Amino acid sequence: MDQLSQNSAPIYEALERYKAMRVLPFDVPGHKRGKGNPELTSFLGQQCLTVDVNSMKPLDNLCHPVSVIRDAERLAAEAFGARDAFFMVNGTTSAVQSMIMSVCRAGDKIIMPRNVHRSAINALVISGAVPVYVNPGINKELGIPLGMSLEDVEKAILENPDAKAVLVNNPTYYGICSDLRAITELAHRHNMAVLADEAHGTHFYFNEGSPVSAMAAGADMAAVSMHKTGGSLTQSSLLLSNGRISGGRVRQIINLTQTTSGSYLLLSSLDLSRRNLALRGKEMFREVCSLAEYARTEINKIGGYYAFSKELINGGTVYDFDITKLSVHTRNIGRAGIEVYDILRDEYSIQIEFGDIGNILAIISVGDNLFAIERLVSSLSEIKRLCSKDRAGMFDHEYINPEVMMTPQEAFYADKSTLPIRESAGRICSEFVMCYPPGIPILAPGERITAEILDYIAYAKEKGCILTGTEDLQMETIRVVKE
Incomplete structure (x- = not known):
């Protein structure tokens, strides 16, 4: 690996070299190493502001890495057991979306659990891919959604042999894991890619007692939130690939939505955190x-x-x-x-x-x-x-099976009308409704609004959940597909 080792941190080391050059900046960012914003410099520290710099030859370019960022990504791929690793500075949301769009075009089917993060459904809105939802298991005592059973995934694959990919949460927000290795083997037999949302699974790669990681299970791609359990700064993530999809193709998909002004604060945090984990x-x-x-x-x-x-x-x-x-x-x-x-x-x-x-x-x-x-x-x-209080009258489950009437993209871009939320039962939702965190939609575009869902939303609101996703920030009204 060109004399690189896991002891190296190429981006961090390049930033240290650049600081030592004492370069006079006539480029962006305009705060000019903190001099133009003393309040921000006081708040974040001089050390931080001096490395909030722009892409340039000594520091490489995230959109087309050929030197230090390329080396840092190679080391990350090696540390995580992947063929390719891509540094993501638009969060794991961007990694999930790039992962899905790398294998699915408009009209392509993708098999996924319905208890996905909104970023996965956003990818369907953007790309026009069509979800085939597998309802997760439910633990009635706890009221939580579980993983996908192998039998349910196989049923979805056999009923949709033209699907391009299977998406798996590894793990869910609650720590639940599906049989990723068996699902991967099954999907590959049917010529489908396997994508893993590993937003909460960074540590799977470095802990022998953890569930199997996506790369070890043979999955094709994984979106990994380094900032959640790996120690990097918020919004920094990795997109891992086992090589089945061309790295050049993935990079081009990433560059459709990821910033051209990659933050070196985020990039160096990925670099140092990878070294620490390795x-x-x-x-x-x-x-x-x-x-x-x-x-x-x-x-x-x-x-x-x-x-x-x-x-x-x-x-x-x-x-x-x-x-x-x-x-x-x-x-x-x-x-x-x-x-x-x-x-x-x-x-x-x-x-x-x-x-x-x-x-x-x-x-x-x-x-x-x-x-x-x-x-x-x-x-x-x-x-x-x-x-403690009496538990009488408490709502007893988190997950409600959706009635999917339209694809997310069709519903999101359809002509809409606005209704008071309590009067929307029976209509087709054209936006998201979710508690954040965790950001798993209660309603997604294209799903029928039911009385049970409305009762859940009212209960969650009453109990103090932060409800997001609607145009109406007060969530008194909801946008529905115009009849």
């Missing part, structure tokens, strides 16, 4: 797993809560479980997850990842320690003691 990742994630298991055990001792784990594995819709996801069921203390989420932040100054109507999720990763875990556990114990 050199110390296994040791780091052993400790993460130990902390997560300790937290799970202590929370379950409190009573009322249920911090679930590998006992959910059933060989089908739950093939494996990511133990670093501290998912906790809260409904038995009479509180929606979003209520516990708000209490933790507002009363205990603890910010967890999300709360939905029945569960909370705390991300345990490389920046955590035992003191932080103890504080979380003790706060949950106190919340149970002080805030």
Whole structure:
């Protein structure tokens, strides 16, 4: 690899060399290494502003890398066991969209679970690809969507032999994994590509006890949120490929939507985080797993809560479980997850990842320690003691099977009318409705609005979920396909 090793960090090293050159800038960005914005420099620090620079020969170009960015991407590919790795600075949203658009054109079918992140459905709106949804399994006790069973995927493949790809969450937000290796083998036998949304799976590549990673399972591409559990800056991600799709083709697809002004703050954070994971990742994630298991055990001792784990594995819709996801069921203390989420932040100054109507999720990763875990556990114990309520009247499930009437692209670009949301039952939705996080649509363009869905939306709103996706920021009205 041209004398490169995982000890190298080519982008970081090039930035250090460039700083030492003391170049006088007459290029963008206009703050000129922080001199033009002293308030920002004071807030973020001189060190940060001096490396917020533009693409140039010594620093390479993200759109067409030929030197240090190329080398950093090669090292990332090696570290993650991929043929190609692409640095993404528009977030994993951009990685998911580029991944789908690399294999699907307008009218092409793609098999996917309906509990995908909105970025995957956005890709269908942009590209015109057609979803074949596989409804995930449901755990009725917890009210959460699970993974796709191999049997359901096979049924979808046999009924849609012209589909171009299968998309798999690896894992879901709750830590649930489908049988990715078997799904990949099945899809490849039918000449379909396999794409993995690994937004929450960075650590799978560096932790021997984790579920199988997409590249190890033989999947064709994976979108990996390095910033979620890998230590890089927010909005920085990787798109990995096993080589079945031409790297040049993927780069051209990426360049359709990714910025031409790639942030070197984000790029260097990817470079340094990859080096850190390659050199110390296994040791780091052993400790993460130990902390997560300790937290799970202590929370379950409190009573009322249920911090679930590998006992959910059933060989089908739950093939494996990511133990670093501290998912906790809260409904038995009479509180929606979003209520516990708000209490933790507002009363205990603890910010967890999300709360939905029945569960909370705390991300345990490389920046955590035992003191932080103890504080979380003790706060949950106190919340149970002080805030428990009767659970009567609580909504009991997160996922509602959709009625798909039109493709996302057709519905999104159709002539629309606006209705009060409570009067929209029976109509076809032309926009998204979702709680964020996690960003999994309750309604997506092209789906029929039902009374059950409207009841769910009203309940989620009442409990304090942040609802997003509609043109109306107050979510009093909704855009529907004009009849």
